[in-house]
Amino acid sequence: MLCLLVIGLKSWAQTEPKVSSQVDTTSIKIGEQINFTVTVETDTLAQVIFPDGHTFSPLETVEAFETDTTRKQDRMTLQKIYALTQFDSGNYKLPSQRIEINGKGYFTDSTQISVANVPVDTLAQKMYDIKPLMQVDKSNVDLFKWLLIILIVVAVVAGLVYWFFLRKKPLTEEEKEALLPPYDRALLELKKLENSKYIIQDEYKEYYSELTNIVRSYLEEDVHVTALESTTDELIVKLEMLRDAGELKLDNDTLSQFRRILQTADLVKFAKSKPESSVAENDRKAIEQIVIKTHDALPEPTEEELLEQEEYKEELARKKQKKKLVIAGVSVIAAIFIAAAVAIGYYGFVPVKDTLLGNPTKKLLEGEWVASTYGYPPISLETPEILRRQEAELTPDMKANISDLQIFMYRNAKSLFTVGTSSTVLTQEVEPDFEKSVEMFIKNLEDKGAKNIITKQEEFTTISGVKGIKVYGSGKFAVPESDELVQGKYSVILFGGKGFQQQVILTWRDNDTYAEEIVERILKTLEVKTEV
Template identity: 60%
Template sequence: MRRDKIAVLVPEMEGKIRILLFWLVVMSAPAFSQQAPKIVSSADTASIRIGEQIRWTVAVEVDSAAQVIFPEGQTFSPLETVEAFMTDTTRKNDRLLLQKTYALTQFDSGGYILPTQRIEIDGKGFFTDSILVMVATVPVDTVNQKMYDIKPMMEVQASRWGWLKWVALGLLAVLLAGGAYYWFFLRKKPLSEEEAEALLPPYERAMKELKRLEQSRYLIQDEFKQYYTELTSIVRGYLEEEVHISALESTTGQLLEKIELLRDAGKLDLEDNTLRQFQNILETADLVKFAKSKPELRKAEEDRNKVEEIVQKTKEAIPEPTEEELLQQEEYRMAVAEQQRKRKIRFALGAAAGLLVVALVSAIGYFGFQTVKDYLIGNPSKNLLEGEWVSSSYGYPPVILETPEVLYRKEIELPPEAMGTIQDLDAFAYDDHRANLSIAAVSTVFTKTDEAPDYEGAVDQILAGFERNGARNIITKQEEFTTVSGIPGTKVFGRGNFKIPDSDEFLKGKYAILLFGGNGFMQQVVISWEEDDLYAEEIVDRILNTIEVKTVI
C-alpha cells in the first residue's frame, strides 16, 4: 500500500520540477541577454621621432542604451595630446561600437609609457592597457654646400599707389563738396511764373494782376461775382502789403475807416474824390457778391480802370519811409535771408549725410564690413602688408628674408654656462604691438665646429620664453620645411594664448619657428602673430616664401 502511494507521488514531483526549471530559465533569460562591455585599445605605431604623432584608438562595444564617457584633456602624460577626433559610432543589432582616436606627441627622446585610460560606462570605470612608446631623435643631414657671396643691396622703385590713392580720394571729396555747394547755394534756379511774380514789389504785382483780370473771360461769361471778388482781392492785398493795414479781413466800412485814420494821421495823402470812388467800387462789389446784383458790362470795366487809378494814386500818396523804417525793413530782410540760408545749409548737410550713408551701405554690401572698416578706420596689419617691404641679410651665417620693416639688432646677454659653447650670437627682431606681430632672426656659431645644432633644445628655450612672457595652452606641431632655393630645414609651429603686453588680457595667437644649420652653427627665424588676423597670415606666408640661409660656414 505504501509503495503504491510512492509510485503515484513520483510522477507528480517530476512534473513540478519540470515547471520549476522552466520558470527559472524564463526568469534568467534577460540576465543572460545583457552582455558585458568589450574594450580594445591600440596604437598605429610604438616608435616615433621627436615631434611626430602617434594615433591611439580605443574601441568600446556596449549595449545601445549604455552611456560611455571617454577621457578628455591632458590625461596621456607624459605624452601630449595634440587633437582628440570625433567619436565614430557603428550599430550592430542591439549593440553599439564606439571608436575614439587621439593624436599624441612628445618632444623629448626616450621611452615613455602611455598610461592606462579610464573609460566610464554607466557610471562604472573600465581601464585600457598601457603601451610603451619609443621617441627617437631626428638625424641631421650635414651635406656640404657651395658658398655664395652676399647679394648686394638693390634699389626698388617705391609704389606710388599709396599716396595717389589718398590724393584721388581727397580730390573726389573736394569735387563732391564743391558740387553740392554750387548746386544748393550758387546755382541760379529758374523760377516759375508764379515764383517770379511773387518776388515783384506790391505795386507792380497789383498792376500785373489787374492787366490779367482785364484779359479774363469773366465778363464775357457773365461771371460778375468772380470778377468783382478778384478785383477787390487785388486792391485789398495791395493795401495790406503797401499801406500795412488789415484790409483782407475788414468789411467795407472798416476798411474805409482805417484809410481815413491813416489820412488824418498824415501817413496816406489821398483826396476825397479818390476815397469816394473806392467806396463806390467796394459797395458795388458787395451788392454783386451778396445781393446777386448784375451791373452793366461797361460799369464793370470802368471799375477795373478806377481801381488801377486808385492803386497808382495810393502809391503816390504813401510818404517816403523814414530812416528808422528803412533800417527795420533791412533787418527783417536780413533775418529772412539768414533763415533761408540756414534752411539751405541744413538741406545740404542732410543730402550729404544721406549720400554718405548710401555710399557706405553700398560699399559694405559689395566689399564686406571688415574690408570697409579696415579701409576707413585703418588696420595696422593691413598697413604693414601694403607698405614698402625690406629685403636684407641678418647675422652670420646670414639669414636672408623680406619683412614689412627692417629688423633691429638685439643685444642678448649669454648665461655663463653658454659662453663656453657659443662663439658668436647675432639676434635681430621687430615687434609691432598694434598689429600683434613679432619677427626675429638669430644666427649662432658654436665653439666646436663639428658640433651639430640642437634643434630640440632651441625649440624648448623658445617655448620657455613664450611661457615666461605669460603664454598659455601652447600646442606644438612639427614638419619639414624647404626654402625656395631647396635648402631643407625644420618648422615647428602651433597656437596658444599669448598675453598682451602691459595688460592682464590674452589673445589667441600663432607662432612658427624655422630651424636651419649644420656643423658648428644654427639659424633660427621666429614669427608670432594674432590667430584671426587675415592680413597677418598673408604677411607670414610672404616672409616664409622669401627665407634664404647659408648652410655652411
C-alpha cells in the first residue's frame, strides 16, 4: 500500500503544470526593449491561455512573439516571449501575469525594471517646447466609398433604363416596312409576292389572298375606304361613288379590271378554282398598275391636311415617348420594391430600415473600432469611437480622499449611447468603497432627471481572470435639451485595490439591439490592472 501511495503521488506530481518566467535584463535605457519569457510545462492535452499583451502596464508591449512548443511523450513545454519597453525613466514593477491552464490560474513572479535616462548634450543641441496637439479632421473615406457605390448603382440602373426603354433601337425590316407610306409599302409587298413560291408550289389560294389583302390595305389607308371588310361588289360600288364625287379620278377600264381580279380571287379562295400561272402573274401586274393609277388619281393633300398629319405624327411620337417613360419609371420602382423585398426577406425589416435611415448605433457597431488604454491605473478596452479626456475638477472634500482622477468618455446624444472610464488614485492605501461609488452614480442620474431606476448586482470577471463588481439595471433617462424621458439601460463595472479604483460606465436606449451588441463586445475586451 505504501508503494502504491508513493507511485500515486509521483504520478500526480508529473501531471501538475509548472509555470516560470524570466527577463533578459532588469536595467534598460529609455526606449530599449526587454524580453520577458514565460515557460509552461504541462500535459499535451491541456488548454493554456497566455496574457494578451495589455496586462504589462506600466510597461508597454512592443510585440508578442509566437508561442514555441516542444513535446516529449505526454508532456509539452510552451514558451512565449514578450518584447516590452518604457519611454519614461524610473523604476517600474513588471506585474505578475496570470497564465490560465485548464481554467485554473497560475501566476508568474513580479520583477523590478529600472529605466535610465539617455544623457543629452543640451549645449550642442537646442531644446524645444513640446508641440501642442493638432486637431485632425475625421476621414471621409467611408463616405466617399458609399457615395461611389451609390453612383455606380444609379449609373447601372440608368444605363439599363436607357438601353431597354429610352434609346432609339435599330429597326427591324418589318418595322422599317411598317413606317413606309401606304403606296411604297404596297409596291414593296407586291414585289415580295412576285418573288414568292406560291405559284411554283400551286398555292393559289394563299397567293390571291395575299394579293387582295395588299390592295385592300392600300385602299383603306390611302383612299380611306373600308376595303378590308367589304365584299367585291361593295368595294367596287364605293370606288365608283368616290369617282362620281370627283374625289378619285379612275376610268371605267381600271375599275372593270379590278372587279375581274377580285372575282377571280373569290373563285380561287371559295370555289377552289385554279387559274393558269400566267394569269396569276398578270393579275399581280395589273394590281400593281391599279395601285399606281389610284395613287396618281388621288388629289394632292391641302396644307391644312399636311399640318394635321404632321401634328398627328408628333402626337403619336409624344405618346410613344410618354409610354416609354412610364414603363421606365414603373420598372425602376418595381426593381426598388423587389430589391427591398429581397433584402427584407433575407435581413429582416428592422435592419433594412436602419440601414436606409442611418441608425446611429448601427453605424457605431459596423464602423472601425479602436482598441486603447485609458488612465492610470490603466483600463484597456475596444470601443466604436475613441474616448476623449474629460476635465475633472475635485472639490476640497474630494481632494482629501482622491489624489488623482482621470476620466475619458464618448457620448452619442442622438442614440443616448455613452461609454466612459474613470481611474481614481486615493490618498491612502485603503480599499475603495464600491457601494458609495454606485450611490454617487445613481444620484448623478437622478440629478439629471432619471426616474424609476432599477439596480441589480453581480460579479464580473475579465478574460484574464480579474474580478470586479457589475451593477446594472434600467430606468427612464432624460433626453438632452428636452423634457422627454425614454426607457434606457445602464451598466457600471468596478475594479480596484488598495489605494485605487477603476470604473467603466455604459448607458444606452432600451430595445436597441445594436447598442446591446456594442456593450457586449466592449465588455468582452475589457481588461484592467489591479496593481498601482
